[in-house]
Amino acid sequence: MTYKQRIDGRGFDETRPIEAKVGVIQRADGSAMFKIGNTWAYAAVYGPRNLHPKFLQDPQKGILRCNYNMMPFSSSGERVRPGGSRRSKEISFVTEKALLPVLNLDEYPNSVVDVFIELPQTEAGSRCAGICAASMALADAGLEMKDLVCAVSVGKVADKLLVDLDYSEESYPDGHVADIPIAVMPNSEKITLLQMDGEVKKEELMKLLEMGKKACMDIYEIQKKALKEKYHEVDV
């Protein structure tokens, strides 16, 4: 069985249409929105702020806390049960690990930076959208960062290697599917998130990583533009 053409007609190495905006939540210290196709992520950053309970405090550096949450009617299938789940806990954890390599919280001992990622609408690739939004929101919050983080999913559907799988591809019925979300620091091209669902050959994985990095560079440009646009008028 071959997968000749993508359902929405885009190229195999093309992402869904992306829209990004910074400063969408007024009360937060930093916030951003990242839409990729029908997956929408909003991220709000609060802090550095006082951390309680006290035993969580680290006197060496500040800590990062991420919270990933899919809203109850966000997905196309069943209603998601509100509140945390095993899945959301895992994604919160990997998001934190994907963002930590760029953040420098040495200046904020005993404090916390909270990142809340809310997804009002999802159609695959939600953790990647969440990471993209969160990295913009962290930059907007004025925190010290080495780089931004860009994330996209790559994968294999039947015999084709693809970038940014949507739901119909992730659940492609007649054939082999592998879904690999990755996050990249665009300037050093280092990878901060790499997960895999399904199986691919080693050579294919290498090829996919290259395709993913390329897509991340495009996402990086969009993120950069969105960040600069918020302060557009400053550029007088």
Added chain:
Amino acid sequence: MSNIMVKDKEISVPGETLAVGMDVLPGIGAYREGEKIIAKRLGLASIEGRTIKLIPLSGRYTPKTYDTIICKVIDVGFNGWRLDTNSAYSAMMSMKDATSEFIARGANLTQYYDLGDHIVCKIVNVTSQKLIDVTMKGPGLRKLKGGRIIEVDPNKVPRIIGKQGSMVTMIKDAAKCNIVVGQNGLIWIEGEPLNELLAIQSIRKIEKESHLSGLTEKIKEYLEKNGKAKE
């Protein structure tokens, strides 16, 4: 030969290369990696001679020595007060630094500063663990009675104060209010209710338009127009 890749006052995002070459130096908010000077936060690139630094545009207040800030009393202990500084860390004010009055042994400290009181104080020391010591000995440092407190972006405080306090003096005169601006983004305003409102509105306007040039003129115009309407 070095190559500066940004214009003066251009917005830079974290990770962006600002310049290449060994004869340019990274200032605050930038770092060097090999030949490159890279931004480490979101800010306005500012080129001063051979150094490139970033002027922050956003972010919470970070306590600095010698800053005059407005604090709220959150706890009263045996020998001092704990204060909320509108940052991630609380400050400590010892009895010795609080007043020149004689305080008897075992006195109830709430008679000087009670829970919920706002005070203007000065930071004397910030440790690496961000323990903050403040004092109230100095001109203008006092307890704030009456009036109201508003919160603004701490990065815009210099704009609100203006050169040698020109902006805030202008608002004080036009709105006939007493105003104290804390470096931590808290501002105390006291006056007639309508005048207070005018002062708040003009401060909000400064906050919104802080990036535009000729701001002083604009605010002057605004104060003249709206000040008259209220009389």
